[in-house]
Amino acid sequence: MADRVITYSEAINEAHTQEMERDPNVILFGENVSSSWRGATKGLKERFGRERVRDTPITETSFIGMGVGAAIRGLRPVVELMLVDFGLVAMDQILNQMAKSHYMSGGAVKVPMVLRAAYGAGTSSGATHSESLYSIFAHMPGMKVVLPSNPYDAKGLLITAIRDDNPVVFMEHRLLSRTKGPVPEEPYTVPFGVANLVREGSDVTIVVTGKMVGLAMEAADDLKKEASVEVIDPRTIVPLDEEAILNSVGKTGRLVVVDEDYERCGFSAEVAAIVAEKGFNNLKASVCRVATPNVPLPFNPTLEKQLLPDREKIARAIRNVMA
């Protein structure tokens, strides 16, 4: 079974299908979710009907807030943001209402909602259609933040997200949608807060998420004669598997953090700070970050490429910490 190979989008589609079969309270809405062009959701309306699968007006504030309310009243909405950048118009509903209603109510209400959002650069789309922004969601207490890097994790993490009683921001990299990988046909869960040891090594730890995992693997291959590289994909940045990161750095003594989000106050800074606070004595070299510089992503493909983390930049960072 595990040998069946499907795409990242198909894996996400299958997770929706199986969860909607299992639980009638799971509903899905967002912009164009019934479109046959949208691999992650196509066919769901035909299968589950227009009550449970709905196309919304292009009004993120109202439909995300509607998801919060529906979740409070016992449904399990999966709400799709076409691109994470579009969520910026709905920050009140995401950061105030979705994230904090459980806490503000002293636990009287819960918000079992999944906000799915496509993210990521590399398509020459400019600064409102390319960003990552997951650090913003990780910053606000109350939301879990999930970044699947492959089809297997995409399906298992989405099923976990739908079954979780907390709000979950589930971020799908745009350029991973057609990547293929082995995915079991039966439903399964991938736990939150458990990092995936993608590659074992002894000289350098790379902590990396999403699409960047593939690039880190390529860089590690490129330098395999110079350094034994361990690659850790946390899979969820809230909750974060700190133990896996600290244990790995305890072994290697060197840390590179690769992060597609903007560098300042972001996930890369968080991982560096955790290791500085709790694993400083194990470090043999300064921590090195490879993140998108604090520049809005430009349209011009050459300018965009120059800003993004890539195989060469990761390889340079590995050499830096080895020097």
Add this chain to the structure above:
Amino acid sequence: MYKETKLNLYRSMVRIRTFENGCRKLISEGKLPARFGMYTGQEAVAAGVSAHLDKEDEIGSTHRPIGHLIAKGCSLNKLMAELCAKRTGFNKGKAGPYHTFDPESGSLGANGIVGGSVPMVAGYALAHQIKKDGGVAVSYFGEGASNQGGVQETLNLAACWELPLVFVCENSSPEVQRMLGHEIDYPQLSIERVSDRAAAYGMPGSSHDGWDVLKIFEVAGEAVRRAREGKGPTLLEFKVHQIEGNLEGRIEAEEDEKVWCPIHNLRQKLVADGTLTPEIDDKIRKEESVDVEEAITFALGSPEPEPIEAFDDVFVEGA
């Protein structure tokens, strides 16, 4: 209209005002840790609307929530305890007046962001629509919130999906200007009636005096019925005058404010038609005072949360 219904409306309004006067007293004594927006003068709206709602129906409220919560039937003890930031409050002292949630009475919830609760109320309505349980949700907001993008978006969405939802705009605009003590150079609304916007979204809308509880009861009944029957949302606007200032425990408004005072107005009518005798009036006021005193005793006698409890309920554990 039944005599009992009229008296229930009267009692509901007296309860809200008595409770808020209790809050004022506790604030002045330093026993309630924050000042917040009062509902005094607006009681007719919550009383008249909620008279049509069941426990299973929801309301979404504002940062002026006390009337909405009480009219929906929440526990006065737990509400006062929450306002006094006690562990026995609805939300263990985490919410205060601006974020109060009481799922038991369907009060979900107060909201510290102007217009913030309105999209969420669409979610409550959506849950009723999907479960086909005949429930409705009511969204309270002010004329300021009516300009917020999220409110406009939700009017549109609710109309498009024919959600079982009643939008209730409490328009205190002239009153806000009076309280600020000057004329605002640039108005926040370019129309006289917020309800005029209903037509733009394809739903019925109408405007009424917010100090006439019998009228409010009538029009809200029609809007709630329409929603329950699956015919979609309605936008109701009520002009209200907030009677702020220190009432010092009085139910009565000042002479010049009586024209806008819903309690005074209903009393005049009920005395005239023989529904309300001085004895019944006295009995209602006394009973509500006893309940509010009990709520104050409960709140003041309740424990504070332990410091460590600040860390509870960020996430649902074991989920």
